[in-house]
Amino acid sequence: MKKSRRDFLGISLALGLTPVVKSCTVQKPMDVDIKQPENKLKILILGGTSFLGPHQIAYALERGHEVTTFTRGKTIPKIHTELFSKVEQLIGDREDNLEALKNRKWDVVIDNSGRKTKWTEDTARLLEKNVGYYMYTSSISVYYPYVGDDFSESRQDLVTEVPEGVTEDEKFTYEYGVMKLTSELATIDAFGAERSIIVRPSLIVGPGDRTDRFPYWLARLEKGGDIIIPGKSDEVVQYIDVRDLAEWMIRLLENKAAGIYNGSGPGFGMTTNAFVHGVHASYNSPVNYIQIDDVKFLEENEVIGIQPWVIQLPQYAGMSKSDNRKAIEAGLQFRPLSDTVQATKAWWYSDAVTQERRDNILSGERSFMNKEKDILAKWKELKDLKLRERKEALQKN
Secondary structure, three states: OOOOHHHHHOOOOOOOOOOOEOOOOOOOOOOOOOOOOOOOOEEEEEOOOOOHHHHHHHHHHHOOOEEEEEEOOOOOOOOOHHHHHHOEEEEOEOOOEOHHHOOOOEEEEEEOOOOOHHHHHHHHHHHOOOEEEEEEEOOHHHHOOOOOOOOOOOOOOOOOOOOOOOOHHHHHHHHHHHHHHHHHHHHHHHHOHHHEEEEEEOOEEOOOOOOOHHHHHHHHHHHOEEEEEEOOOOOEEEEEEHHHHHHHHHHHHHOOOOEEEEEOEEEEEEEHHHHHHHHHOOOOOOEEEEEEOOHHHHHHOOOOOOOOOOOOOHHHOOOOOOOOHHHHHOOOOOOOHHHHHHHHHHHHOEOOOOHHHHHHHHHOOOOOHHHHHHHHHHHHHHHHHHHHHHHHHHHHO
């Protein structure tokens, strides 16, 4: 399956014996003890029907808040669908129709659908006198290209423009980062730093995932056999369970915790192989791992971007190194990987996911699984060639 750098921002890539679940109920860890909020909030979510939004809605309602969504009315939620009858749903268009938001008051707004700087500018200006706090869902893409050692919220070297002479894929990635950064600035410009909350998530995984990158690994490891692990065994992995992110964002609003935060996990340094073994621990399939750490080979065979971590190409070297200490201090908590796997499996085999999508992930025309055997053969051939060359060099010496 061909993966360009553009695919890092929108990746599409199960097969198995797990029975189909007719509904998907998402549980929280039993050991989390978080106090109920003293004050109930009126929350406006711009968006709310895609991946992150339904989880925010579920947690907000559970904690007694009132929720209003503002959407175009075109996206049907794929998770927590039963809760939307308890939500006020406003219809409009952030491009040219904000009428439903006028002359209304909310305590806080969550901007999940800010895909254009103008959209954030328009809604922030419209709501600045009628809303207490504005939360903008940004991205660690503001750090692109991911070079250097500082990926904390205080980093000054952020992506402010698209350089000349970049490729189309690089241009797309630059433009996305610039859009997110300028939208952050539009939020702060309208609401001020004291009433703005900016969250920069890393790769988001879990039930309701609209990409197939994480579900692919669940399905692939369940199937077993010879499995490619792309990249070095000690490369860093960062991801965040969508439920951890959503619930923490609601608590930030409850606490009026203005500021900028990296929304990344886990809460410790996880490596690629620890991640793969951690996922496989939920299965009993026999597997044979083949580590391919030759970046040039991975690029030539389009094995970039199929995993929930980032191959350490120069411009992505720090993408999995965002500093989450500030977020943890502000209450971000993490479920174990096994919980994320089990919840995602339950959702993946529910009616929320079509059988066609489940079939395509391993056997579809664009599935990486279809190419894995040939790539392994090429890798063996390359290793054999290098071994012969070393032997010949030793013989000459």
